[in-house]
Each structure stands twice: as structure tokens, then as C-alpha cells.
Amino acid sequence: MRTRYIIYIALALLVAFLVYNKFFSQKAKETAALNAGGGKGDKKKGGAVAVNIMIVKDTAVSNIIDVTGSIDANEKVSLVSQTAGNITGIYFTEGSRVQKGQLLVKVYNQDLEASLQQNQYQVTLAKQMEYRNKILLQKEAISQEEYDTSLTSLNSLKAAADVIKAQMSRTEIRAPFSGTIGLRNVSPGGYLSPQSPIAQLVNIDPAKITFSVPERYLSIIGKGSKIRFNTETSRENFSGTVYAIEPAIDVSSRTATIRAQAPNPKGLLTAGSFAKINLTLDQIPKTILLPTQAVIPDLKSSIVYIYHNGTAITRAVKTDMRTDTKIQIIDGLKPGDSVVVTGLIQMRAKVPLKVVKVIK
Structure with a gap:
């Protein structure tokens, strides 16, 4: 019996502790005070929202991207040689300015010079032969065929001279245009092939x-x-x-x-x-620009909030060009509208507004 009484007393004390902790402890009082304060906050939240508004006006703007x-x-080119041979001269300084046609590099061509000189002797002799045969033809001392043979021989030698001169020109690398020449990749006496880059111009x-x-x-x-x-x-x-x-x-x-x-x-x-x-x-020349934060993306379009008779109303707008801070409105607004540009987190239709600042 005594044990039973002890258990009943313990249960009674536990119930009393729980009741006291819920209704009379310091934590319970703080919770009640917080709930009471929350009710006042709700009333305050229902008051006017302080905002800045911007008066819409036409603005001239450049469409810039x-x-x-x-x-x-x-112009840029990698200089190479059209022929192979040993380099006999380099006539430019790295990083210098060169003019169009300026000689930059020369490859060995003494054999071609000798061939050209030999050809010139043959051309001189062929000219004399052609001249004599021309006089003889006029006197009908020789046939037309004989004269044509001497003329053809002269023209063939002249053509051979042109071939040798073309071969000699390939041994000289000249600037194709005026510009700055870069770092050279060749040295005097080195062997130059058509695959060897000389420098970049x-x-x-x-x-x-x-x-x-x-x-x-x-x-x-x-x-x-x-x-x-x-x-x-x-x-x-x-x-x-x-x-x-x-x-x-x-x-x-x-x-x-x-x-x-x-x-x-x-x-x-x-x-x-x-x-x-x-x-x-x-x-x-005439368009409407708003701060980017004033335009709120919607499911189908974009919206802005307009200040009208002390409350906020929504307005659907169409946008186009954007900059870092502004967005162009091409439809939905007209000059004189008052657009809400701050306090947008608390914004919704018909909420009361208190204008703090007007931006013109």
C-alpha cells in the first residue's frame, strides 16, 4: 500500500510540473508575448508600402551591342624562297620597317648570271645575222624561208634570256608590300629551300x-x-x-x-x-526606358506596377533592348505613367502605397 501511495504522489508531481512549464514558466510568457506582437505586425503589414516612383517619359537612345x-x-605573309640554294646575302634587320620591292635575301645565282651573259653574246650574233638576211631578202639574194629561219633563231634566244632572268628573279626574295619584318629564321651561308620560312612580314x-x-x-x-x-x-x-x-x-x-x-x-x-x-x-529618337529591376518577368509576358490613386495596379508590357541597368518598353506604357521602382518584394495588386520619392 505504501508503495502505491508513493507512485501516486510521483505522478501528481509530474503532472503539476508539466502544467506549470506550459502556462506559467518564463518561456511560456515569452511565447505569448511573441504571439501578441505578431498580431500587431500583421496589422502593420497591412499598411501602406513606402516606394519610389518614376514618371515615364520619352528618351532618345542608341541601339548598341x-x-x-x-x-x-x-597584310601578313610568311616569306619563303621559290628556289633552293645557299644564301649569299641578308639585307634586312629584324623588327625593322621595309618597303615594297626591297631586296631582303639573295640566293646563289652566279651560274645563272653566266648563262645569261652567254645568251647575250648569242643574241648579238643572231641580231647581226637577222639584219644581213633582211638586206639580202630585199635584194632577193636569199629566200623568205632563209630569212624566217634567222628571225626565229633570234626570237628563240630572246625567249631563252627571259627564262634565265625569271630564274634569277627567284633567287632574290623581295618584300611583296611595305610593312614590319619579324624575326629571321635563316643565316648567311645557310641552305635555303622552298620549305624554309625566312621571316614574317x-x-x-x-x-x-x-x-x-x-x-x-x-x-x-x-x-x-x-x-x-x-x-x-x-x-x-x-x-x-x-x-x-x-x-x-x-x-x-x-x-x-x-x-x-x-x-x-x-x-x-x-x-x-x-x-x-x-x-x-x-x-x-523616342522610346521608354525603365530600370531593369522595375520590370518583373511573368509567365506570358512582363509586368510593372503603376501608382494609381494611392494603390498599386499591374500593367503588362512588352520589352526589347536591354543594357546593364535599363530595359526598353515598346508597348504597355505611355509618357506620364507612374511606375513603381522600389519596394517590389512587397508589391501586389491593390496594395496601398506611400510615395517617398518621385524620379523624373
């Missing part, structure tokens, strides 16, 4: 800028369009003019390759450099 491209030389004034744009812009880009660009190697801003457009679209990227020219008198642009290009497509 940013793309990347590469800088190429106007580059002309980069003007420079070529090659880049690609989406095909939808092709209708507003043409020869004469202006571009602006900069490079990693210079702090200067450069400008160029489009002069050629690839006639076919790249089927994998759906882009068109475009090439522009830019003057480079100071040599600040280097072939192979990376270019950040700013391309102005056209000028839009």
Missing part, C-alpha cells in the same frame, strides 16, 4: 577587326557602319569602319562574320589581340 573580336593585320596600318553578330542585326549593319573598341594592351579607345560582311550565316551559331578597318599610325594595335567592340546599330 557589345561583342568581342580579334585584331588582324591588314606584317602590315598592320590599317588594322583589320573581325567579329560576329547575330543574324537579326544584319538588316541594320552595312558597309560604312561605325564601331568603337578597346584592347587589353592599350588604354586608348579606337574607332573603325565596317567594309566587308561574310555573305553566308554560320549555321552552328547563327551569326554573321563582319570585318572593319581601323587606322593604326602609332602601331598601338597588335595582330592577334583581343578586341572589345561597341557597335552602334541605330538611333531611336
